[in-house]
Amino acid sequence: MSKIAYLTIEQYRSLQGQYFTQDNLFNPSATADGSYFISEQEINAYEGQEFAWLKDLPLVDISNELPDTTVPVMTGSGVLIPVEAEILELFPNNTFNLGGFKIELIQSAQGLAVDLAYLNWQGFRDEQDKPQNATIKASFTALWYELLARYQRGEIISTM
Amino acid sequence: MSRRVIYYNAGKSYEPETVALMDVLGILNNSTNYGTSPYDLTGVELWTYIDKFFVATKGAFSLTLKVNNLSTVFDAMWLFLLDSATSCKYNAVNPVDSDAAFRLSFSGGWTFNGAGIKGNASNAYANTHWDSLAKAGAQQLLFGGYQRGKGTTGLEGTWDLTNATRIYEFGLFDGYTLGSQSSAGNANLRFTAVNLDSTNMKTYDKDGLDLSYSAPTLTLINKPFYLGARNNNNASINQYSDIEWAMRFITGKAVTESQILAWIPIVHQLQIDLKRNV
Numbered sequence: 001m002s003k004i005a006y007l008t009i010e011q012y013r014s015l016q017g018q019y020f021t022q023d024n025l026f027n028p029s030a031t032a033d034g035s036y037f038i039s040e041q042e043i044n045a046y047e048g049q050e051f052a053w054l055k056d057l058p059l060v061d062i063s064n065e066l067p068d069t070t071v072p073v074m075t076g077s078g079v080l081i082p083v084e085a086e087i088l089e090l091f092p093n094n095t096f097n098l099g100g101f102k103i104e105l106i107q108s109a110q111g112l113a114v115d116l117a118y119l120n121w122q123g124f125r126d127e128q129d130k131p132q133n134a135t136i137k138a139s140f141t142a143l144w145y146e147l148l149a150r151y152q153r154g155e156i157i158s159t160m
Numbered sequence: 161m162s163r164r165v166i167y168y169n170a171g172k173s174y175e176p177e178t179v180a181l182m183d184v185l186g187i188l189n190n191s192t193n194y195g196t197s198p199y200d201l202t203g204v205e206l207w208t209y210i211d212k213f214f215v216a217t218k219g220a221f222s223l224t225l226k227v228n229n230l231s232t233v234f235d236a237m238w239l240f241l242l243d244s245a246t247s248c249k250y251n252a253v254n255p256v257d258s259d260a261a262f263r264l265s266f267s268g269g270w271t272f273n274g275a276g277i278k279g280n281a282s283n284a285y286a287n288t289h290w291d292s293l294a295k296a297g298a299q300q301l302l303f304g305g306y307q308r309g310k311g312t313t314g315l316e317g318t319w320d321l322t323n324a325t326r327i328y329e330f331g332l333f334d335g336y337t338l339g340s341q342s343s344a345g346n347a348n349l350r351f352t353a354v355n356l357d358s359t360n361m362k363t364y365d366k367d368g369l370d371l372s373y374s375a376p377t378l379t380l381i382n383k384p385f386y387l388g389a390r391n392n393n394n395a396s397i398n399q400y401s402d403i404e405w406a407m408r409f410i411t412g413k414a415v416t417e418s419q420i421l422a423w424i425p426i427v428h429q430l431q432i433d434l435k436r437n438v
Contacts, residue, residue, distance in 0.1 A: 002280045002281060002282050002402075004282060004283075021244065022244070022246045023244070023245035023246045023249050024245040024266040024267070024268075024270060025266065025267040025268075026268075027267040027268030027283045027284070027285070028283075029268070029282070037282075037283070038283075039268060039269030039280050039282050039283050039284070040269065040280075041268075041269030041270060041271060041280055041284070042268065042269050062282055
């Protein structure tokens, strides 16, 4: 078990090809699930100013194990997805894939819907909360609250 | 006072390899301490121990003393002296700061502690710039190293994943492992070497024991050998390791078993002389 710090895609790109000591290159890498990271050793050894933000990144233990992306058991109930074009564009082919977590929308008689099981999928939420997914998560925040509101208003449909 | 003056004034004729390596590392032949406690050594000690190692190694391989000829047997030998990427990168048989001289290019999270180098099993690797297609003759290969600390995971070397062809690699799983053969907990694998000649592949441990592992298929490929990671010929790195190495070597030339057996205690003695707690 070693420690790493997650990177955004911009941070990842900024470190590529850069030296952190005279003869040691940064090697920003990706985990098996596609998350970008840099190692604790590189952060500790770096003494420059250009990438001083590295020192502020939280360190986490890295595991070689892949996250469990097993799709939850469908409940047969869901909420409708708003039909605005910009929202539908988030779901090409009615699917959404984030680091191996795949959500498939359902074409019900009332319209496009998402099963409640996806909305309660803790593994997917944890994946969303990773720093490198911050931009993606932000793009979904409005939709998330709209779906939550529909659920709380009891606007639940059958997705069977 | 320059190193060269000290060299002649000391009245001792060092091996050319010793002079070249000490010179590029900037190690003076005096009482200055180099390295990181508890592995620091004085300049006098480093000149003495490294020279003793080179002399003995030339004896084991029947090379002429006082001639810069270790490179006729070894393509590369990394001794990992002092405690930085800059000092550990040099190929001791040709200490030139260039890829062509097999200077190591470190990338990712390495630890340099004066007793060796250790990858982090996450993103650390070192490109040796040595590839078999350019350097290895048909069925001629010697590679290995001296492990100071066993790792917990990963494989390193070069590998052709698509064709499932083992090229050459070190790996550790539950304990010390050579090739892909498990030998859990075998502390004798401080020194590990694979020697392939026209008819046999033999694998050796610290006591000279031929571990009799099955021979890999030697496929010459144009992909550099990595330390700390496994370089997959048809894609990218697909394994990282955390083995701590006190020394590594590789050559695409043939050596005999008697030469290997003579050399093993010499390598071991070097690590003892360097106070590496082996």
